[in-house]
Amino acid sequence: MSEMTLRIKCFSLVKQETGTSEIIMTVSEGTNSDNFLQQFYRLYPKLMNLPIRMAVNREYLQETITLKAGDEIALIPPVSGG
Amino acid sequence: MSRLRIPSPLRRFTGGASVLDITGSSIGEVLAELFSIHPDLKQHILAENGELRNFVNLYVNGDNINQLDGMETVLESGADVRIIPAIAGGSENSLPLLYPKEFIRYSRHLHLPEVGVDGQRKLKAAKVLIVGTGGLGSPVALYLTAAGVGTIGLVDFDVVDISNLQRQIIFGVSHEGCSKVQSAKSRLKDLNPHVNVIAHEIPLQSDNALEIIEQYDLIVDGTDNFPTRYLVNDACVLLKKPYVYGSIYRFDGQVSVFNYEGGPCYRCLYPEPPPPHLVPSCAEGGVLGVLPGIIGTLQANEALKIILEIGQPLSGKIMIFEALDSEFTELRVKRNPKCKICGDYPEIKQLIDYVEFCGVPGQLLKKEFADITVRDLAEKFEDQSAFKLIDVREEFELNISQLPGAIHIPTHELPSRLDDFNPEEEVIIFCRTGVRSEQVCEFLANHQFKDVKNLLGGINAWAKEIDQTLPTY
Numbered sequence: 001m002s003e004m005t006l007r008i009k010c011f012s013l014v015k016q017e018t019g020t021s022e023i024i025m026t027v028s029e030g031t032n033s034d035n036f037l038q039q040f041y042r043l044y045p046k047l048m049n050l051p052i053r054m055a056v057n058r059e060y061l062q063e064t065i066t067l068k069a070g071d072e073i074a075l076i077p078p079v080s081g082g
Numbered sequence: 083m084s085r086l087r088i089p090s091p092l093r094r095f096t097g098g099a100s101v102l103d104i105t106g107s108s109i110g111e112v113l114a115e116l117f118s119i120h121p122d123l124k125q126h127i128l129a130e131n132g133e134l135r136n137f138v139n140l141y142v143n144g145d146n147i148n149q150l151d152g153m154e155t156v157l158e159s160g161a162d163v164r165i166i167p168a169i170a171g172g173s174e175n176s177l178p179l180l181y182p183k184e185f186i187r188y189s190r191h192l193h194l195p196e197v198g199v200d201g202q203r204k205l206k207a208a209k210v211l212i213v214g215t216g217g218l219g220s221p222v223a224l225y226l227t228a229a230g231v232g233t234i235g236l237v238d239f240d241v242v243d244i245s246n247l248q249r250q251i252i253f254g255v256s257h258e259g260c261s262k263v264q265s266a267k268s269r270l271k272d273l274n275p276h277v278n279v280i281a282h283e284i285p286l287q288s289d290n291a292l293e294i295i296e297q298y299d300l301i302v303d304g305t306d307n308f309p310t311r312y313l314v315n316d317a318c319v320l321l322k323k324p325y326v327y328g329s330i331y332r333f334d335g336q337v338s339v340f341n342y343e344g345g346p347c348y349r350c351l352y353p354e355p356p357p358p359h360l361v362p363s364c365a366e367g368g369v370l371g372v373l374p375g376i377i378g379t380l381q382a383n384e385a386l387k388i389i390l391e392i393g394q395p396l397s398g399k400i401m402i403f404e405a406l407d408s409e410f411t412e413l414r415v416k417r418n419p420k421c422k423i424c425g426d427y428p429e430i431k432q433l434i435d436y437v438e439f440c441g442v443p444g445q446l447l448k449k450e451f452a453d454i455t456v457r458d459l460a461e462k463f464e465d466q467s468a469f470k471l472i473d474v475r476e477e478f479e480l481n482i483s484q485l486p487g488a489i490h491i492p493t494h495e496l497p498s499r500l501d502d503f504n505p506e507e508e509v510i511i512f513c514r515t516g517v518r519s520e521q522v523c524e525f526l527a528n529h530q531f532k533d534v535k536n537l538l539g540g541i542n543a544w545a546k547e548i549d550q551t552l553p554t555y
Contacts, residue, residue, distance in 0.1 A: 060415040079331035081364035082218045082306040
């Protein structure tokens with residue numbers, strides 16, 4: 001199966017754990033948003049229990065979608081400081 | 083003797099006189115004297131309950147008596163007393179009037195056609211509740227007070243600590259140990275005496291949130307914990323009040339407007355809170371001092387736009403600011419029709435127990451480890467009993483304070499170093515204040531460590547009670 005690359009923008013705790021604000025990830029073509037997040041959690045198991053919200057092309061997802069090559073994915077965990 | 087000026091519409095009751103010299107040492111006495119000379123005037127100035135009619139204002143030497151002592155206001159000889167009726171007409175006439183001094187104070191607003199006198203009166207009529215008087219609450223309260231928001235409520239039950247001053251700019255050294263809301267109130271009254279500041283010196287909880295929030299038009303969320311954030315969200319949804327959300331962590335902040343004219347709420351974004359301890363607070367994770375200033379002023383901006391009904395409120399969008407890259411990212415978010423509180427078929431119809439909902443420690447979790455006080459630890463040192471003492475703080479914190487004999491393993495390295503220890507032996511864990519170490523104790527207990535203890539209050543408690551030569555931080 002052919003592959004596609006995705007641009008991942010990391011925020012707050014995700015950025016802290018990955019050590020960078022942007023990463024490129026290669027996944028199988030046709031990967032959906034849920035599968036993607038599972039793969040991401042496997043790479044960074046410490047984030048496993050964190051309810052990370054995902055935005056694709058600057059829009060928060062409300063349901064699972066199939067990702068396309070070149071999609072910009074933002075991973076935003078909740079923060080509570082004030 | 084005072085000089086009383088009669089406005090033209092009322093001169094038909096004074097036989098055409100525009101200025102009257104009247105004796106009396108207070109406003110009340112002057113009015114009584116006036117009505118004894120011109121009894122027909124009384125019904126046009128006082129309501130049946132004896133108070134000034136809504137549309138009548140009395141000024142003494144340029145100040146409205148509402149800002150002085152009302153009817154008790156004392157008059158010096160030669161005082162200039164004016165009766166100024168409100169001018170009827172226009173759609174905004176139910177809004178409060180501006181005092182002459184306010185025209186000067188707000189002149190930069192009045193120059194903006196988008197604000198103007200009508201907008202300034204909207205601000206004066208507005209009631210805004212700021213939940214949390216900390217890093218975010220400080221700039222929000224200062225700017226909304228400076229802008230002339232008529233009523234500002236502050237909720238907090240904490241006292242000012244020196245470590246707050248790195249970012250909570252509403253406080254000063256003189257406030258150390260004092261109530262946050264009372265300290266903030268005195269600062270705000272000094273900034274703008276025309277603003278009514280209401281101090282709610284209590285923790286916002288399920289049993290008082292609706293009663294407090296109900297009194298306000300708009301809420302600004304500047305709290306520092308998940309239970310209160312979900313509480314504010316749910317209470318605002320139930321009471322149909324919009325609220326301005328702001329949140330910070332280390333170098334990043336988020337801002338949005340929730341529950342605004344059918345837009346999404348916080349639960350549409352995060353239906354469930356993260357497990358306890360997974361997301362560090364600012365006290366644990368740190369925060370750049372200026373960050374709450376940036377996020378708080380963005381929140382104040384949203385609040386002003388909503389009150390003034392100008393521009394586009396940040397509803398349906400989350401704005402994320404990253405200080406290290408100086409980058410703003412805007413992400414769109416829709417209302418979730420399945421949202422448990424603002425969705426089409428809401429499940430939550432009243433406030434719940436938010437501490438339980440967020441699983442905050444000590445409430446629900448069964449502890450598989452023990453606590454130890456710094457005094458007990460000091461005794462153990464004296465008895466030279468065998469135990470392992472582990473410091474789970476970060477490298478930089480060792481430069482501030484250290485305990486003798488401690489093995490240093492930062493929290494994130496511990497999982498890979500478990501083999502260094504015998505799970506049968508006694509292990510005592512400490513950090514700065516006892517929060518991170520509690521997390522580590524839980525982790526070790528879950529990994530078959532039999533005798534794990536958390537040092538209550540951390541090294542700061544040690545510095546206060548046992549070894550005062552150590553600094554606290």
